[in-house]
Amino acid sequence: MGGVRGICLGLATAFVAAASSSVAAQPTDNASSSSVARCQRADFRVVLDVGHTRRSPGAKSARGVDEFDFNLRLANMVDQALRDAGFAKTVLLVTDGPAVRSMYTRVAHANELGADLLLSIHHDSVPDRFLEKWEFDGKNETYCDRFKGHSLFVSDDNPYPKDSLAFASLLGRQLKARGLQYTPHYAESFMGHYQHKLLDADAGVYRYDTLFVLKKTHMPAVLLEAGSIANREEELQLETADRRQLTAASVVAAVDAFCAARPTKPSAPEVARHRSRTRHVASMHPRRHARDRTASAVQPKPDMH
Ligand SMILES: [Zn+2]
Numbered sequence: 001m002g003g004v005r006g007i008c009l010g011l012a013t014a015f016v017a018a019a020s021s022s023v024a025a026q027p028t029d030n031a032s033s034s035s036v037a038r039c040q041r042a043d044f045r046v047v048l049d050v051g052h053t054r055r056s057p058g059a060k061s062a063r064g065v066d067e068f069d070f071n072l073r074l075a076n077m078v079d080q081a082l083r084d085a086g087f088a089k090t091v092l093l094v095t096d097g098p099a100v101r102s103m104y105t106r107v108a109h110a111n112e113l114g115a116d117l118l119l120s121i122h123h124d125s126v127p128d129r130f131l132e133k134w135e136f137d138g139k140n141e142t143y144c145d146r147f148k149g150h151s152l153f154v155s156d157d158n159p160y161p162k163d164s165l166a167f168a169s170l171l172g173r174q175l176k177a178r179g180l181q182y183t184p185h186y187a188e189s190f191m192g193h194y195q196h197k198l199l200d201a202d203a204g205v206y207r208y209d210t211l212f213v214l215k216k217t218h219m220p221a222v223l224l225e226a227g228s229i230a231n232r233e234e235e236l237q238l239e240t241a242d243r244r245q246l247t248a249a250s251v252v253a254a255v256d257a258f259c260a261a262r263p264t265k266p267s268a269p270e271v272a273r274h275r276s277r278t279r280h281v282a283s284m285h286p287r288r289h290a291r292d293r294t295a296s297a298v299q300p301k302p303d304m305h
Helices: 002-022 067-084 099-112 161-177 189-194 232-238 241-261 286-297
Strands: 046-050 091-093 117-124 132-136 139-143 151-154 197-200 205-207 221-228
Touching: 046 067, 046 099, 067 091, 067 117, 067 241, 091 099, 117 161, 117 241, 151 161, 161 197, 161 205, 161 221, 161 241, 221 232, 221 241, 232 241
Parallel strands: 046 091, 046 117, 117 221, 151 205
Antiparallel strands: 132 139, 151 221, 197 205
């Protein structure tokens, strides 16, 4: 792992260098910086995976709104921003049905699309023990104001771990450049079962090998938790078009830099090292488990994303 991480960070540095030169570039004005690698935006396919489904909607916000609603709104804005920037092959992947089945469906669709990159869009919550009760709009809800901020996750079991980390680092730095801060709490021991190794402390990228959508897709893949909807203040921010716009602009800049630094589709996975050992499975959204337990009980229990 240590060796892989060292390689990854070196590659990420190269990607960031490209990002700083090409962030503002548009499809028609690339000629202004001839020394910088070019992204053929029209040929580069991004799959935007909308986390969860209407039927299995993920976490609940402090005000009782489904995570799926937040994911869909943000993904729609990112989709539009990418298309406006010339990434015409972008695909918005909205999946239906129960949680477990939808995971297999979304991964199968993503792999069929022959995409260059997958970004799975989510919003975060907290383990149950951090939740407090309050009343909002006459209903009993739960919240946690202790943590706020976005976070990024990559899997070392993805066929392209270096590229996945490189894109995550690019995106994290673009978010940071727009004044958004990642949450550091996933690296803390008090997270216990939900603790993750921080791979890029500047960009807020964590390692989460068992995330199904990351390890089963056949292209570089990153999961974005765009912010905590359990945090009462951040939930209000995440509901605004301004906040979504900041995230969407960050994604466009990061995708463009990634595309420019990786202009051709890889012919083979970087490392063929999918492991056969049984893994313990965790989830980012523990509150969802109660609802999904019935479906999970009769099937292998992969990660719920
Ligand atoms: Zn989620």
